[in-house]
Amino acid sequence: MPHALIIYSGGLDTTVCIPLMRDRGADRISTVTIDVGQPADDVNMASDRARQLGTEHTVLDAKEQFAEHFCFPAIHANADYFGYPLSTAIARPLIGRLAAEHGQKIGADMFVHGCTGKGNDQFRIEHGLRMFAPEIPILAPVREENLTRTWEIEYAESKDLPIGQSKEKIWSIDENVWGRSIEGGRLEDPGYAPPEEIFEWTHSYEACPDTPLDVTISFDNGNPVAINNHAMGPLEIIQKANELAGTHGVGRIDIMEDRMIGLKVRENYECPGATLLIAVHKALESLVMTKAERAFKAHVDQQWAELAYQGLWWDPFMEDLNAFIGSVQRRVTGDVALRLYKSSMKVTRRQSDCAIYSEAAASFDDSAELDQSQMTGMVKTHGMESLIYNRIRERCEL
Numbered sequence: 001m002p003h004a005l006i007i008y009s010g011g012l013d014t015t016v017c018i019p020l021m022r023d024r025g026a027d028r029i030s031t032v033t034i035d036v037g038q039p040a041d042d043v044n045m046a047s048d049r050a051r052q053l054g055t056e057h058t059v060l061d062a063k064e065q066f067a068e069h070f071c072f073p074a075i076h077a078n079a080d081y082f083g084y085p086l087s088t089a090i091a092r093p094l095i096g097r098l099a100a101e102h103g104q105k106i107g108a109d110m111f112v113h114g115c116t117g118k119g120n121d122q123f124r125i126e127h128g129l130r131m132f133a134p135e136i137p138i139l140a141p142v143r144e145e146n147l148t149r150t151w152e153i154e155y156a157e158s159k160d161l162p163i164g165q166s167k168e169k170i171w172s173i174d175e176n177v178w179g180r181s182i183e184g185g186r187l188e189d190p191g192y193a194p195p196e197e198i199f200e201w202t203h204s205y206e207a208c209p210d211t212p213l214d215v216t217i218s219f220d221n222g223n224p225v226a227i228n229n230h231a232m233g234p235l236e237i238i239q240k241a242n243e244l245a246g247t248h249g250v251g252r253i254d255i256m257e258d259r260m261i262g263l264k265v266r267e268n269y270e271c272p273g274a275t276l277l278i279a280v281h282k283a284l285e286s287l288v289m290t291k292a293e294r295a296f297k298a299h300v301d302q303q304w305a306e307l308a309y310q311g312l313w314w315d316p317f318m319e320d321l322n323a324f325i326g327s328v329q330r331r332v333t334g335d336v337a338l339r340l341y342k343s344s345m346k347v348t349r350r351q352s353d354c355a356i357y358s359e360a361a362a363s364f365d366d367s368a369e370l371d372q373s374q375m376t377g378m379v380k381t382h383g384m385e386s387l388i389y390n391r392i393r394e395r396c397e398l
């Protein structure tokens with residue numbers, strides 16, 4: 001009595017998997033949709049389709065967990081993979097984990113997902129599944145059977161599947177609390193400028209309000225905890241940041257991205273909240289960290305982004321990187337203000353009790369903390385090796 005659990009989005013690929021698994025002998029089919037902040041309409045559509053097709057369907061609301069345990073660590077690490085704040089990437093391990101645990105709970109004999117063989121998500125989701133339910137095998141029919149979109153649509157029609165809107169879909173969109181990704185269709189041509197219709201979270205430059213908006217974000221141990229002095233939980237603060245930055249046209253990203261399998265892809269993202277929160281977090285870090293820490297953390301953050309891109313959320317190296325990042329975050333407490341105006345964002349003020357900054361020492365008007373006359377000797381010896389090198393040049397014919 002094989003029991004298949006399909007990790008279900010309600011889209012074409014995963015809907016096709018339902019009759020496909022029946023054809024392949026599964027006599028019990030469950031579906032699970034993990035809600036990480038995709039549009040409510042999509043979650044509802046998935047439930048409707050699952051009901052119509054007679055699966056045992058479950059929706060797991062993971063938005064709070066995603067915000068606190070995945071988006072906040074991304075803020076601490078200033079998440080940036082070549083310009084991409086890793087929105088889709090960091091949701092996948094959580095989807096894998098929750099599906100794995102659900103599969104164990106309902107006694108599934110196999111997991112089924114709809115990832116193609118070209119993207120990154122096959123790696124990230126399967127890794128999450130294997131990490132938390134290594135005993136349950138995984139099937140990926142679209143990849144393993146080389147299914148094409150045209151074949152899927154014909155098959156869906158022959159089986160009378162409710163794929164209505166999926167058929168007309170021009171863009172491939174993935175959306176969660178941390179951002180929105182739009183790819184496919186004409187966007188596959190890097191020479192094609194993104195049309196305004198692909199954007200939903202951000203205003204165009206022209207549509208932005210004519211008056212600037214000043215926003216203050218308060219941080220506690222690296223976590224954003226209040227906007228304009230209104231305390232908010234992780235999910236709420238990210239949603240509010242999305243709204244404010246999006247209204248002022250901040251957070252559109254159009255990049256060439258290097259996928260894990262060595263394939264370039266043209267990606268468009270809308271990540272207004274992530275863009276804003278990471279910018280203010282960085283501004284606060286620049287106030288409370290030493291020069292050596294800043295240089296080292298830039299490297300650590302880059303390694304973190306590489307692992308997060310690959311979905312290696314539970315890797316020991318990730319633990320090590322997080323240990324350093326976490327140690328620094330103990331001091332990332334304070335306020336940063338910024339001004340949003342017509343697609344631009346500028347930090348205007350920052351303050352922290354943990355600042356490694358002395359106004360008295362840096363000031364042009366005050367010599368109490370740093371007696372500049374003491375510097376003469378230090379300046380004289382600056383660049384000793386360069387000076388010596390200059391002396392030997394002639395002798396060595398350099």
Ligand code: ARG
Pocket residue numbers: 086087088089120121172173174181182183257267
């Ligand atoms: N390329 C991105 C990533 O691998 C996002 C992919 C999102 N998928 C989509 N169908 N838009 O993280």
